[in-house]
Amino acid sequence: MKFAILGISHETNTFSIVPATYEEFENSRLLRGDEIADVYATSDHTIAGYLQGADELGFDAELLMHARTGPIGTITKDAYDRISTEMLGMLRDQGPWDGVLLANHGAAVSEEFPDMDAEFTRAVREIVGPDVPVGITLDMHANISKDTVANTDVCIVWRTCPHLDTKLRGRKTAELIYRAAKGEIKPVQFIEMPPMLVNIVKQFTGQEPMLGLVNECVAANEIEGVLDTSIAEGYPYADVDEMGMSWITITDGDAELAEKVSKELAASAWTKREDLNRPVHSIKEALTEANERYVGPKPEGVENFLPDDGSALAEPEPSEHSHLGPFVLMDVGDNIGGGSSADSTHILKVAQEMGIEGYLQSLYDPESVDACVAAGTGAEISLEVGGKTDDMHGEPIRVVGTVGVIDDGPYEETRPTHGGGRFYDDGKRVLFNTVDGMTILLTSRRTGNTARQQMYSMGIRPEDYRIVVAKGVSSPRPAYQPIAADILLVNTPGVTTADLDTFEYKRRRIPLYPFEEPVYPA
Structure with missing residues (x-):
């Protein structure tokens, strides 16, 4: 056959x-x-x-x-x-x-x-x-x-x-x-x-x-x-x-x-x-809670329970180390898996204003990648990062820091991932450490955070950070739930925001809950 x-x-x-x-x-x-x-x-x-x-x-x-x-x-x-x-x-x-x-x-x-x-x-x-x-x-x-x-x-x-x-x-x-x-x-x-x-x-x-x-x-x-x-x-x-x-x-x-x-x-x-x-955290609520609840880094080799048998992904089983590790903030409005820009700066802006250290996130920004490559590893430079795709995902944020690892982009993940992928490519990418305690992975391709190997392959150990921002809603969970003290969903602006009233629908069914109150079954 x-x-x-x-x-x-x-x-x-x-x-x-x-x-x-x-x-x-x-x-x-x-x-x-x-x-x-x-x-x-x-x-x-x-x-x-x-x-x-x-x-x-x-x-x-x-x-x-x-x-x-x-x-x-x-x-x-x-x-x-x-x-x-x-x-x-x-x-x-x-x-x-x-x-x-x-x-x-x-x-x-x-x-x-x-x-x-x-x-x-x-x-x-x-x-x-x-x-x-x-x-x-x-x-x-x-x-x-x-x-x-x-x-x-x-x-x-x-x-x-x-x-x-x-x-x-x-x-x-x-x-x-x-x-x-x-x-x-x-x-x-x-x-x-x-x-x-x-x-x-x-x-x-x-x-x-x-x-x-x-x-x-x-x-x-x-x-x-x-x-x-x-x-x-x-x-x-x-x-x-x-x-x-x-x-x-x-x-x-x-x-x-x-x-x-x-x-x-x-x-x-x-x-x-x-x-x-039902609604979820605002940006300031999530950053404040994560900053206050953080205890310490996840020990080497310790992970929370994560089923990999195709069942619904369960909450982590409690252990003596389950309270350790980063708080992972899901950037709902910049959900790469939902078609977003990958360069939202809304959370970064507030975190910078709050003076939060131990902060890690990725940003799609080919322009900044080029600037870092031109400057070279070890150079200290000033950049305007993110917020360059459209007017929905924040404005570019000024950061000062040091250019770290420069890499061509491909990596392979053998751990469980959303969608079952194995081979990934961020395009030309750069590790950038700011003078105020933040780490930004700058990429030249729009890529999400569905594989932890994305960070490991750049010499970044996310377990050691206080706050990790993952651009997604559910897709980063298989990667980051095993090392997270907790995962907080953050309702940010953007083309994938949870506030659906911000979009002008012209073709959807009417009535449709929660926009209207239909009678069902009719």
Whole structure:
């Protein structure tokens, strides 16, 4: 049996001014054939799950093409046309196929197609016909439409945030498509899309209310006749009709059961809608609390409990050292995984004004990197760092300090990471130590803080700092929860702020909680 593997993975922040051009995909990951295996085969990514399924179940996996770039703005028409034409041409020319496995994100928007994932799956279905089973594995932040579900036989969503079960869920998709291709099962899907969203600051699946909702979803998977259940948190920074939470149930030929289970799971979440949208710390509150509660550095080799078995990420188990280590402040408004600028200075500005020492963060600032490289290691210089992408993420901050390590940017992480990545690249980067006790990692690429090796590879030991700012909401948790005394979410301004009222939505559903008070079920 021969299965095709392909996909376009993009989380589109429609409020970002940085377009997802063809060049952005080329500079990130535009992979063909064996290049896909080189990047993903030894990772914990969805595609690794597909390849594992091929090895264990015995089908031939044909790696066609995969396109991915970090979350930024809308995909240009040129980018989608060029990528999809080449990719779908491979699918058309290299068939026939016994099955198709797609590795998309699920929250993609292009200039021509507000629901790009639905358009892409429509085109795939048109090529392979109605009888070839098509499976897709999506990010938990996918905004999933009924069209995407209708165009596929199996639509499976990661169940953890941070995303630690990506390979596991890919393996499940591969298994169901394999069984469908053999005629052992006849998958039937139903998606329920209640008029609600969950704020980005409440999407961590290791805490209530998401923990309970995930557990309910997993339990429903055990119902006789149910093949799989998924819960999608959705992605609130995409102004599209399908934005919001959704539940998908897949059964073996039982459409009524699929609808019943999805609706029951959604109804349970509806009762928790207020808890799913509660506010978090302000910048000053978080810095003050972290500064006052800090005890000391985490000892060498000591980490908090972190499950790596694909389960929902739990809170650390208490130990004699659990109160030690840095306080990690999640910069919600500059969430790189949500499409932000990576150069927000809002927290840095307040920390500088408060005179906080032992402070560590990264900043995207190619201009400052160039200045440091020109000055050379050991030079003491003055810089205006950050705040250069737009007017949403603060102004450049003047810092004086010493240029430390200068590095080309690539590094490898073998610890558990959000999304299962292994290979990373910050671009040209510089360690900069300020005279007032701060450490800033300056990068020339927009990169988040999902791997602790990012710091270790520069000679930085984050365990020794008082405060570490991580640009993200949930994605940095697998990296930093093991060494953190505590993690505090900080509601900062920016293109991924938790204050959704600051955005002008034109395409979203109305009514939609928490913007309005819908009646559900209608």
